[in-house]
Amino acid sequence: MAEKVNQQVYPSAPTNKQPSRDEESATSLSDQELRKKKRIKLGIYIAVFVVFQVIVITAFSLTVMRVKTPKVRLGTVKLQDVKTGNQTSPSFDISFTTQVRIKNTNFGPYKYESTNVTFTYQGVTVGQVSIPKGKAGFRSTKKVTVTVSVNSNALPISTTSTSLKSELGVEVLTLKSHAKLSGKVELMFVMKKKKAAEMNCTMPIALLTKAVQLNCD
Structure with missing residues (x-):
């Protein structure tokens, strides 16, 4: 009798289902x-x-590219020699040292031309000092020390006989100073802009104590 071979049936592998x-x-x-x-x-x-x-x-x-006008001011005034007349013969002959300070707040140098600082009494020039051309660096202050001599030689008789006589009487002599710098601010080595710095100062001189109180704008 033929022997029957049991055949085991294995399930077939599932086929990949296609997405709907x-x-x-x-x-x-x-x-x-x-x-x-x-x-x-x-x-x-x-x-x-x-x-x-x-x-x-x-x-x-x-900030960086904004060009501001530099400022020029006088520093502390130190009197060296003070000679004055009296009310009968009013006069003055004064020498002092000070600094002309050019303050540059820009992000680039300020190159300025030479100029003069003029000192006046009652609108009359009584002294003058020269400032050579130079440069105030990047956000810095350039300081120029000067020696100044002022005297009443150029004053008209009407001034010496009224205002000067009065001021010598109270021992306070008031001078004024003025300067104007013309120059250019240079930014990024390319852009240059003209800027003029101007100074106006009042200088009351106390003849008795030889003190000077500066007021600048």
């Missing part, structure tokens, strides 16, 4: 939303970058 149209549509929609989110993020980054650049450029323009 709904699944394909959902996947496509998800990809579109992802790309949309990426575009939105990119747009936000670009907008933030543009705003940041505008802020930086504005701040740069208002």
Whole structure:
């Protein structure tokens, strides 16, 4: 009798299931939303970058690139020799030292031409000193030490007989000084802008104590 061979039947491997149209549509929609989110993020980054650049450029323009007018002032006045007449024969002959200070607050040097500092009494020039051309560096103050001599030789008789006589009586002599610098501020080695620095100072001199109180604008 023929022996029967038991044949074991194994289940076949499952075939790959193809995605349905709904699944394909959902996947496509998800990809579109992802790309949309990426575009939105990119747009936000670009907008933030543009705003940041505008802020930086504005701040740069208002600080570094803004050209300010330098200031010129007199420093402390130190009297060296003081000679005055009396009310009968009013006169003065005074020498002193001081500093002409050119303050440059710009982010670039200020190059100025030579000029004169004029000292007056009652509108009449009584002394003058020359300031050579020079340069006040980047955010710095240029200091020029000068020796000045002023006297009443050029004053008309009407002035000496009234104002000067009165001031000598109270022992306070008031002089004024004026200077104007013409020059250019140089920025980034390229941009140059003309700027004129002007000074007007009042100098009350206490003849008794030999003290000077400067008031400049």
